[in-house]
Amino acid sequence: MVSSLTQPQSRSILVPRDFANEPDIQQLALIRHTCAHIMAMAVQKLYPGTKVAILFQRGFANGPVTETGFFYDFDSPVTFTRDNFAKIVKEMRRIIKANLPIVREVVSKQDIQAEIADLGEPYKLEILDSIPDGEIITRYFIGSPDTGKSTKSNVEVDPSLLAPIIIPPQSWWDLCAEPHLNSTGEIDPNSFALESLAGAYWRGDETKPMLQRIYGTAWETPAQLEAYLTQKEEALKRDHRKLGRELKLFSIQEDAGGGLVFWHPRGAKIRYIIEDYWRKAHLDSGYELLYTPHIANLDLWKTSGHFDFYQESMFDSMDVDEKAYQIKPMNCPFHVLTYKHELHSYRELPLRWAELGTVYRYERSGALHGLMRVRGFTQDDAHVFCLPEQIASEILRVLNLTEQILSDFGFNDYEINLSTRPEKSVGADEVWELATSALIEALDAKGWNYTIDEGGGAFYGPKIDLKIKDAIGRLWQCSTIQVDFNLPERFEMEYVAADNTRKRPIMIHRAIFGSLERFFGILIENYAGNFPLWLAPIQVRLLPVTEEVRDYCDRVITTLKQAGFRVELDHSHERLGKMIRTAELEKIPVVAVIGMKEMETQTFSIRTRKGGDLGLLNLVDLQQKMQQVIQDKSSL
RNA sequence: GCCGAUGUGGCUCAGUGGUAGAGUAGUUGAUUCGUAAUCAAUUGGUCGCGAGUUCAAAUCUCGCCAUCGGCUCCA
Known part of the structure; x- marks a missing residue:
């Protein structure tokens, strides 16, 4: 909520570029979707008693298809390991080579309900139950529903390949609403691979059972698969955790605790250069610098609202002279206190205050990831306090600074999101209206394309998020700009207006790097450790x-x-x-x-x-x- | 936190119940060398931590910690 300047999602999305033939996205989606079903069919045949559990979930609107492949979730008496992959792949290839037809069937809820109950597929039943009445229910067969025989197709089929595929009831099906290929033979048997295993909660809900998920990758041609695998290897070589050790940049040590970063001399040298550059850029752009404490009276977090909503992500408070003190999970309240320390006139606004503020947040152990997701990190945080009519020009100023800084680090390609008012939110309609249109105005003035995420804003204000594209085409979320109507209210911030009345200033949160740790990790991967001369610790x-x-x-x-x-x-x-x-x-x-x-x-x-x-x-x-x-x- | 995997000198790894190993790095010595590895000797490990089983545990069991692949979360 308040403050934000979140540590954004920790993993990048790996999408290969530079194919000789740019793959057709539609066709790929069909291939991957069909591959997912073929894998499920193979797994169920090879491991009797395995139940399938897959559904449309948030973030996977296209079903079990990912950026690079597919997955399927299973509830199985067998615990799968990578050792199972070869066998599953072999079976998948058989299914593909048999060129089985894929048949769509519209079914009635009653009929299919009985059939699923007979099959003993509880997850399937639950999926069926969740389909609203009146909606068309479809299932897809692999292999003809009646005969289980191969489609008559112009593809030559080796009869010996057919034999092992006959599984009771001679064909396989799953509920599915999405289109598929017409037959399994349309997939190149050498352009897919199984990649990894993972646990995944049923329905993505951590209170529900944990299923086994198998991930695969699939492409139109073996060459594309090869390109993807090469790309993946390249990403592995650039892994900042590996390079961080090899180049003696940083460490994270078990003796100290997870998610706590040690910057070694060479890494610290780079950080020093980055910080130095950052300070100069901010001073030049009209910011002033602040330093604030690392701990403070817990009451501050109660006033700000963090304690009520985000206590789980805060480290426990400590006792100081019988008062509870909190190690800071964000800097905003401190900047607010700095503001409130004296009375401000409308003539002083906008005030732009920046701080490289080190914060600590309790991240769950399983979420930690190198420099990308840590428990202690330094935000390149800044807050702008301004008048409502200054929002657009201030946002534009932030965008300009962001562009300048990111491009100096070699990032010139961005993806931009504008998130608007969610259902649950604070603030008057007209202020939201004003702020949102100010953001749009600034983006338009900058001439940047953006995607609108309707209702994706924080409850306290709309925001702009910016993802940067690195040297091998991966996207990383770093910068964020958020308008906040909440903190000024909660802390009763004021300025003296021209008519001598007291008014609330608008507060803008923003970070460009996000966090120095995370940005450093991205830099390492972007440059593959080959820092440009101005950043190189030894030139x-x-x-x-x-x-x-x-x-x-x-x-x-x-x-x-x-x-x-x-x-x-x-x-x-x-x-x-x-x-x-x-x-x-x-x-x-x-x-x-x-x-x-x-x-x-x-x-x-x-x-x-x-x-x-x-x-x-x-x-x-x-x-x-x-x-x-x-x-x-x-x-x- | 959850599912699965992993944890052996600084690093990369071998070692499946019976005396802890290799390469590399480090150190020392010799070599004074011209664009990606000179030769030799040598230091260094309570095998992540703690319990248990056993005559005997790096190895088997349990718990914890950390890391990895994901899930969930990410103000």
Whole structure:
């Protein structure tokens, strides 16, 4: 609720780009949907007693189809493991190769009810019950309902493949409302794969039984499957948890507790650069900086409303001089208190206050995920207190700053959501109207496309969320801008209006990175650890070829350091090849090889991570080149 | 929190009831070397933690913790 600046969803969506042939989305949906049914059929045949349990659920409006494949939920006496996959895939291929027809049938609730009861499929029955009366009920058969024989199709079928598929009652069906392929043979038997196993609550409800879910991926052609799997491998290589350890950026330690991040020297160096950049950008954009405490009297959270609604996500309070103190789960109330500390005139507004505020939230153990979902994190938080008529221009200002900052980190592709008033909400109609149209006005002025999420706003005000697209096409939610009518009310915030009456200011919450931890994780994955020169914790490493040049190297390092470069000497006494290899593995952007030749001619043999051997440069040229690249925030 | 899996030197992993191993990193020595791995020696582990079974537990059982894949949650 209030405050927000949430840690957004922790996983990105992996969708491959760059197919030779862009897959047809409609066709893919049909393939995946049909694959899901084929998998269910295979599983039920192979593991008798397994019940299927799948339904249309929130977020999966198209049934058991995902961004990259499909899934099905089972309640089975068998506990599935990956070892079962080969067998299931084999059976699925048989079903596909048999080219069984897929037949849609409209059924009456009574008839089908009896049939399901006979089958002993309680989940199916429950799904049926939830279908409103009067709605058309359909089921889909795989294999002809009467004969179970293959469709007469122009696809040649090997009769030997048919034999194993005869399962009582010779065909398989499930309730389903969505369209399917016409026959199983339309799927390429080599363009799908089973991927993973997971627990999933029946109906997505954590009070209901836990089912076994099997995920698969499916495509039109084996080449597309291959491209997807390659993409997945690429994502794995970029995993910030792996790179964070390899590049000595950060750690999360069992001894300290889950979800608590240790920034090691190299990671901390990057964070320092990011923070420094962030502060400057905010000061330049008319913000002032705040620092506020990490704990405070619990009463604040009662006033703000957090305690009533979100106590579960707050760490327990601690006793201080017989009063309850709370470690802060968000910064907003502190900015409000700062505001309330003195009387403000309408002439002062808007006030823009920013803080890199570290907050702690209790996340359930199973939700923790590297840097993406943690228990202690630093928000790049800011609040704008303004007059109603200033909302649009302030939002536009925020959008401009957001664009500037994100593009400096290499993110130029966004997906934008505008969320409007939900059913349960506070605030007068006209204020909502004003705020929402102000958001739209700002988005239009920016010329950004956006999707409207009707009723998706917080109860205290409408919001804009922004997802950024990374180097391999994944989307990450970072920035959020929210108008808040609630906190000013609860804390009775005021300003003195022109007519000398007291009025409530509008409060805007916003974060651009979301949290530094999470954004750092995204940066690591976006750059695959190859940070651009301006962010690289070590920009240059000098590799001495022989002992004689070490003093010279030391002098060069002093010079470069004085010029502001992050530079160091390789002290290892290893051979050049080894030193280069080490620097490459550490993803150092620039290495300068220095031997007698270089020392005598006052030059550097430069090798960049991207460009390989760049040849000889003198000190001035090297500095100029690097300065330019740093200024451009690019790589060399 | 729930389902499933995993936890062995800093890292990657082998070791299925009988004396804890490899590679790599680290350290030391030799080599002074020209664009992705020089050679040799060597340090380092109460096998996540705690109980239990057993003559004997890294190995079997139970509990807890953490991590991973998901589910749920994400103010």
